[in-house]
Amino acid sequence: MNALDQIFVSTSHWLTGLTPASVQPLVSMALAIAGLMAVFGTCFAVATICERKILGRMQNRFGPNRVGPFGLFQPLADGVKMLIKEDIVPFSADHAVHFLAPLALTVPVWLAFAVLPFGRNMSAIDLDAGILFFFAIGSASELAVFMAGWSSQNKYALLGAMRAIAQMISYEVPLVLASIPVLMAAGSLSLPAIVQAQNGAVMGGLPRWNVFTPWGLAGFGLFMIAAAAESNRCPFDLPEGESELIAGFLTEYSGFKYALFFLGEYLGLFAVTGLAVTLFLGGWQAPAAALEWLPSWCWFAVKFSALIFLFIWVRATLPRLRLDQLLNFAWKFLVPLALVNLVVAVVWWQSGAWRFPGALELRWLFGAGLLAGPYLWLGRALKGGKPAPHQYRYAE
Amino acid sequence: MLNEIAFYLIAAVTLACAVAAMALRQLVHCALCAAAAFAGLAMLYLQLDAEFVGFAQLLVYVGAIAILIVFAVLLTRADEIIPGSRQSSPSSLMGIAAALLVLSGIALPVLSSPSLHRLPVTTAAAPVKLIGVELMTRYVLPLEMAGILLTAALLGAVVIAMREEPETKLDPRPPAPRRAETGEVVSLP
Amino acid sequence: MNPLLSHYLVVSALLFSIGFAGAVARRSAIVVLIGIELMLNAANLNFIAFWRYGAHPEALTGVMFVLFSITIAAAEAAVGLALIIAIYRQRKTTQVDGLDTLKG
Numbered sequence: 001m002n003a004l005d006q007i008f009v010s011t012s013h014w015l016t017g018l019t020p021a022s023v024q025p026l027v028s029m030a031l032a033i034a035g036l037m038a039v040f041g042t043c044f045a046v047a048t049i050c051e052r053k054i055l056g057r058m059q060n061r062f063g064p065n066r067v068g069p070f071g072l073f074q075p076l077a078d079g080v081k082m083l084i085k086e087d088i089v090p091f092s093a094d095h096a097v098h099f100l101a102p103l104a105l106t107v108p109v110w111l112a113f114a115v116l117p118f119g120r121n122m123s124a125i126d127l128d129a130g131i132l133f134f135f136a137i138g139s140a141s142e143l144a145v146f147m148a149g150w151s152s153q154n155k156y157a158l159l160g161a162m163r164a165i166a167q168m169i170s171y172e173v174p175l176v177l178a179s180i181p182v183l184m185a186a187g188s189l190s191l192p193a194i195v196q197a198q199n200g201a202v203m204g205g206l207p208r209w210n211v212f213t214p215w216g217l218a219g220f221g222l223f224m225i226a227a228a229a230e231s232n233r234c235p236f237d238l239p240e241g242e243s244e245l246i247a248g249f250l251t252e253y254s255g256f257k258y259a260l261f262f263l264g265e266y267l268g269l270f271a272v273t274g275l276a277v278t279l280f281l282g283g284w285q286a287p288a289a290a291l292e293w294l295p296s297w298c299w300f301a302v303k304f305s306a307l308i309f310l311f312i313w314v315r316a317t318l319p320r321l322r323l324d325q326l327l328n329f330a331w332k333f334l335v336p337l338a339l340v341n342l343v344v345a346v347v348w349w350q351s352g353a354w355r356f357p358g359a360l361e362l363r364w365l366f367g368a369g370l371l372a373g374p375y376l377w378l379g380r381a382l383k384g385g386k387p388a389p390h391q392y393r394y395a396e
Numbered sequence: 397m398l399n400e401i402a403f404y405l406i407a408a409v410t411l412a413c414a415v416a417a418m419a420l421r422q423l424v425h426c427a428l429c430a431a432a433a434f435a436g437l438a439m440l441y442l443q444l445d446a447e448f449v450g451f452a453q454l455l456v457y458v459g460a461i462a463i464l465i466v467f468a469v470l471l472t473r474a475d476e477i478i479p480g481s482r483q484s485s486p487s488s489l490m491g492i493a494a495a496l497l498v499l500s501g502i503a504l505p506v507l508s509s510p511s512l513h514r515l516p517v518t519t520a521a522a523p524v525k526l527i528g529v530e531l532m533t534r535y536v537l538p539l540e541m542a543g544i545l546l547t548a549a550l551l552g553a554v555v556i557a558m559r560e561e562p563e564t565k566l567d568p569r570p571p572a573p574r575r576a577e578t579g580e581v582v583s584l585p
Numbered sequence: 586m587n588p589l590l591s592h593y594l595v596v597s598a599l600l601f602s603i604g605f606a607g608a609v610a611r612r613s614a615i616v617v618l619i620g621i622e623l624m625l626n627a628a629n630l631n632f633i634a635f636w637r638y639g640a641h642p643e644a645l646t647g648v649m650f651v652l653f654s655i656t657i658a659a660a661e662a663a664v665g666l667a668l669i670i671a672i673y674r675q676r677k678t679t680q681v682d683g684l685d686t687l688k689g
Contacts, residue, residue, distance in 0.1 A: 097424075127447065132455070143431055143458065143466070147428065400587060403588040411603065414600055414603045417607070418603055418623075419607075426615075430619045434622075440596070440630060444637040446647075452652060452655055453629075461622065461662045468670060469615055483611065485609075486682070487609070498601065499599065499602035503595050515638075516590075516637055522645055522648045526645060527645060535653075542653055549663055549664050550660075556664070556670075559674070
């Protein structure tokens with residue numbers, strides 16, 4: 001059981017041991033990179049077909065079912081199509097920037113997988129400031145969106161790019177604020193340490209994951225909403241909705257470059273989902289000691305898949321938000337709630353030593369109460385109310 | 397060995413991007429090269445074992461300031477180049493001469509002082525916990541002042557860049573002629 | 586052999602002079618601002634290099650200074666760019682040699 005848990009680590013060590021000592025650091029790095037790219041590349045292919053099938057079923061239709069049994073070879077067909085499509089670049093486009101934009105998007109996103117702990121001892125790098133690295137990399141990929149929109153020399157692409165950047169910058173703030181209580185509770189910015197801090201169980205069996213605390217639950221909700229907005233995912237997919245600005249900042253891209261953008265978007269979603277699993281759902285830990293027989297990376301995969309399914313479910317369910325609704329939601333609703341969440345987390349933490357009967361209920365009540373107030377009040381205040389009666393103006 | 401190759405490569409790319417940022421005609425290219433220079437500097441900080449500063453540099457400079465510059469370029473229509481206009485000021489040659497003077501003034505003493513040709517003595521590390529402790533004990537006053545300054549800058553930038561509403565516009569045009577019920581045009585006195 | 590302190594200082598000096606040259610020699614206000622940011626970054630590199638190669642890196646002085654410097658530079662860039670936008674709205678130009686109404 002333990003051997004299966006550490007199978008990737010021991011395989012990597014064995015392969016590194018076969019090479020001469022001077023190149024061993026490079027070889028171990030190359031093995032980690034190759035492993036991550038293989039796993040998440042396959043994940044991307046599986047996610048595209050799963051998304052289309054699940055969306056189809058939720059909309060009471062079959063998904064793609066022509067290529068292969070139950071349509072399972074659809075990603076192969078999609079890949080071949082993307083690769084052999086003609087790469088059309090507009091005549092007046094800025095060729096250098098147009099070429100570099102997909103690279104500028106995809107490379108930082110691949111980097112973000114380096115710090116996630118996928119299993120016991122299974123994070124590629126254990127950085128002291130791991131989560132800061134993650135957020136820095138996420139913000140570095142916003143320039144690529146601008147590069148794509150501006151270099152196309154297309155007004156609609158530029159509009160889409162500006163909207164996308166405004167959305168991504170606005171939702172970075174709730175994303176970071178929602179993860180700060182986790183850092184306070186764990187006392188470290190290093191992701192394996194955050195997973196370790198969620199070790200153990202409380203009150204006879206419930207694991208000490210952050211999602212089972214009032215601030216963790218609210219933080220998890222805030223984080224998932226901000227994560228959906230960061231990856232331009234429904235219901236925040238205004239920058240790339242087909243009925244909006246054709247394809248937004250991707251309008252003038254075709255073929256392999258479009259495939260790279262698509263890949264970058266899904267990889268961003270995977271990275272931020274992996275971070276959500278690490279911060280709030282206890283990472284690679286099993287819910288109970290009795291379930292430890294499943295290897296740690298399997299548990300990570302199970303939680304990861306559950307969250308991806310949640311994102312697909314939300315996409316099938318909710319309508320798209322308009323830009324001003326989106327931005328108002330971020331700044332006027334999520335940011336104040338995230339700040340209140342900080343206060344709740346501090347109170348929860350400081351009252352951790354209470355042991356009188358009913359202490360746990362009291363702490364939960366305080367946390368939920370303090371969060372419910374702003375939630376209801378802001379929700380009502382931002383509702384928009386009845387529109388003013390329409391003023392009819394006739395041409396004179 | 398690898399350390400030195402990495403340093404030379406990153407330094408060369410950073411300096412090349414900085415020169416490009418100052419010399420290119422198209423302002424958006426300038427902004428993007430500046431962002432690349434900032435990223436190169438972040439990598440230099442990482443090589444100097446200052447992890448937190450390197451990631452903060454990426455987050456703030458590449459993720460925020462570069463985007464601010466790009467937005468300013470677009471809002472001031474500076475990406476539309478008027479063909480034939482000069483991009484360098486009349487005093488550009490003097491400026492470059494002054495810059496060379498500054499460079500020699502800094503670099504020559506550095507290169508000629510033997511005490512600066514040294515390797516690091518100890519292994520340095522800047523653990524985030526220690527930075528946090530320092531911020532909360534020794535540097536708590538600068539931290540609070542930075543908070544106030546950032547708030548002031550935020551409000552100031554919004555107020556300066558906001559489009560001002562005209563209060564009462566004194567309309568110089570004569571008022572439009574009114575139509576009475578009978579349909580004839582009545583002009584005001 | 587690892588890079589020496591003087592290598593980092595020379596890179597910092599070069600970056601500073603490049604930023605200085607751009608800030609003085611270009612007409613567009615935005616490029617001047619980018620030059621100023623490059624100069625600030627060069628100074629930050631200097632601080633971090635001296636922190637790393639210095640005698641007491643456990644005191645974290647260089648790191649703290651650079652953190653505050655980055656913060657202040659961000660605030661200054663925001664206000665500077667807001668000023669450029671406001672000036673553009675008034676005078677429809679961002680060329681610095683057109684902004685001389687207070688001269689003489």
